[in-house]
Amino acid sequence: MNAKRKRIGLHVLLAGSLSLFAATVQAVDIKVISDSPLEPALTKVVDLYRQQTHNQVSLVFDPSPAVKKRIENGEAADVVIVQPDFADDLTKSGNVSAGDRPIIAHVGxxxxxxxxxxxxxxxxxxxxxxxxxxxxxxxxxxxxxxxxxxxxxxxxxxxxxxxxxxxxxxxxxxxxxxxxxxxxxxxxxxxxxxxxxxxxxxxxxxxxxxQSTLTYTAVVTTNTSQRDTAERFIEFLLSPQAKEAFAASGAR
CATH class of the missing domain: 3.40.190.10 (Periplasmic binding protein-like II)
Structure with missing residues (x-):
């Protein structure tokens, strides 16, 4: 009986170890550069994203004009979150992908x-x-x-x-x-x-x-090596739970 229990325990331990290894292998790191007014809200949203996907997100914050300049100067990133007019400029310069630019939040x-x-x-x-x-x-x-x-x-x-x-x-x-x-x-x-x-x-x-609200859009950079993950991250920003976290921090 003890030998049987030991075998069962070993199988459980091995299965857990394999699951942990698989999660580690599949986890992806991405870098997001965002306009600074979104920092309190976006930090909470990214915490939820990490918990659900096990992917890691490196967050960098700066005002939209500075974000635009950093990207144009060659700083690497996977996702950029800025006001729409700055996203327009980055698209024209070829630094971010053209196409849909979902509005992820408004800040008053x-x-x-x-x-x-x-x-x-x-x-x-x-x-x-x-x-x-x-x-x-x-x-x-x-x-x-x-x-x-x-x-x-x-x-x-x-x-x-x-x-x-x-x-x-x-x-x-x-x-x-x-x-x-x-x-x-x-x-x-x-x-x-x-x-x-x-x-x-x-x-x-x-x-x-x-009142005057600032609008923010999320775009994928053209030089990202993690396009699929970057696109799924933006999809998460539009999810109901992300919207709830944004609202709780004063964004909507």
Whole structure:
């Protein structure tokens, strides 16, 4: 009886070892370069992808203009996730494949402040205007989401009034002045980044028609050696579970 049990145990162990070996052999590594506002959401989605496929994904984040430049300068990648106009440019230059460009996510622009600052109501244009006029410092970036916020200030009719209080920085530099500040300081930027930055709380999205969303598309590079895996990864980004993970992180 003991010998029989030992044989069964050996067979189970061997089967498990073979399964693990097969999974290891079949696993594929791909590299994805993405626009930085998607980092909080895409990181969670990729975790789900890894769990289900055992494939490994190397994620690199940079603003869309920098992603475009990196690819044009010859940096290797399998998938690129950028705003559609940058995908158009990369297609024209022959760096990414032509064809379908699925929209994988939309990211809105919001307003935040330090965790210990008041939780202002910005749910209407009038309330947003009052909040902005009461700020000591307003920080936002110098790329597309920052321009969307600058356009909102113009539409509110307070751009010139607020000019002495405004600091524009790189996309990764918007939180530093607010976190190190002592006054009534505000930061405007993409909602996922505001919502997931330690020490910062999201006051809310820009209300109504003041809102402007950034759209992201995923494309396969022309020089990838893992085309099938890259295409299946993009398919996963469109799956219901991926959409749920995007939404939970402030993208939709």
């Amino acid at each position: 622009v919001g307003l935040g402040n330090r965790q210990d600052s008041p939780a202002y109501d910005i749910s209407s244009a009038d309330k947003l205007k009052v909040t902005l006029l009461g700020a000591d410092l307003i920080v936002f970036n110098s790329v597309k989401s920052g321009q969307a916020f600058a356009d909102a200030l113009e539409r509110l009719g307070i751009a010139d009034t607020l000019k002495p209080k405004i600091v524009r920085t790189t996309p990764t530099g918007i939180f530093g002045p607010v976190l190190s500040g002592k006054g009534n300081d505000l930061v405007a930027g993409t909602i996922p980044l505001i919502a997931t930055t330690p020490g910062i709380k999201l006051l809310g999205p820009l209300p109504g028609d003041l």
